[in-house]
Amino acid sequence: MNRYVAAALCAASLLFLSPLAAEAQGPFHLSPALDYGLGAGGVGLLSFDILYSKVLDKDDGIDGYAVRDKDDVWAFDRWAMHDHDKAMDTASTAGMYATAAFPLIFFAAPKEDWATIYAMYAETVFLSQGVKEFTKAFVDRDRPYMYYEGAPSSKLEDGDYHDSFFSGHATTSFAAATFTSYVFCKEFPGSKWKIPVIAAS
Numbered sequence: 001m002n003r004y005v006a007a008a009l010c011a012a013s014l015l016f017l018s019p020l021a022a023e024a025q026g027p028f029h030l031s032p033a034l035d036y037g038l039g040a041g042g043v044g045l046l047s048f049d050i051l052y053s054k055v056l057d058k059d060d061g062i063d064g065y066a067v068r069d070k071d072d073v074w075a076f077d078r079w080a081m082h083d084h085d086k087a088m089d090t091a092s093t094a095g096m097y098a099t100a101a102f103p104l105i106f107f108a109a110p111k112e113d114w115a116t117i118y119a120m121y122a123e124t125v126f127l128s129q130g131v132k133e134f135t136k137a138f139v140d141r142d143r144p145y146m147y148y149e150g151a152p153s154s155k156l157e158d159g160d161y162h163d164s165f166f167s168g169h170a171t172t173s174f175a176a177a178t179f180t181s182y183v184f185c186k187e188f189p190g191s192k193w194k195i196p197v198i199a200a201s
Contacts, residue, residue, distance in 0.1 A: 026113040027186045028120060035123060042126025049133035068147045083148035092169055099173040100125075102180045102201050109187050117187070121179055128175035132166045141165040177201040 070078060082088075106117045141164040145151045151161065180201040185194055 026110065026116070028113070028116050028183070030116055030119060035119065038123045039126055042123065042130040045130025045134045046126075049130075049137055052137045067149060068142055070147050073147070081144040081147055083150060084145035084152050096169045096172050099201065100176045102176055103183070105180070105197070106183065106187065113187065117183060120183070124175050124179045125172075128171050132168060132171040135166050136163045139165050 070081065073081065103117070103121050107114065109117060143151075143161055143164040146161055181198045184191070184197045188194070191197075
């Protein structure tokens with residue numbers, strides 16, 4: 001899904017859910033000033049990315065490329081480098097979406113808490129994606145496949161080849177996993193499922 005469509009959905013969710021959150025009975029309660037402020041922060045970061053990458057044409061595509069030198073990559077990261085593998089990319093994306101959907105377990109929480117929990121998740125997605133895109137606007141770091149022959153032409157044309165940091169998959173998965181683990185432990189403090197949920201997420 002396009003990141004801007006996802007951001008728009010999160011914004012709509014936050015605006016729709018916030019008024020319903022007043023009925024929450026659990027450990028979390030929304031503060032209009034804080035929560036709308038966090039949402040606005042995410043909007044601001046994503047809006048900056050749209051301006052910088054689209055209006056100012058930061059996403060400069062290329063027609064071809066010279067294979068990068070692996071010795072230019074920190075030794076700490078070099079072991080994880082590999083050429084583009086479509087099957088691995090598909091599996092990684094599927095794992096990211098599965099992790100992003102894990103907060104659906106909070107439908108097991110009392111119904112009165114749903115609006116609050118999912119409004120907080122919308123904020124989490126908004127801010128994490130905003131920070132990711134803001135960072136990508138200023139940090140050009142080639143993706144691992146640029147150090148091998150056969151980089152996908154579509155990635156070269158749309159400028160994605162130098163947007164390796166922050167990783168979108170890692171950002172999305174980490175934000176969802178952290179949110180799920182923390183909220184579950186607060187929402188169900190005596191649950192025997194705390195450790196399994198933390199491990200799974």
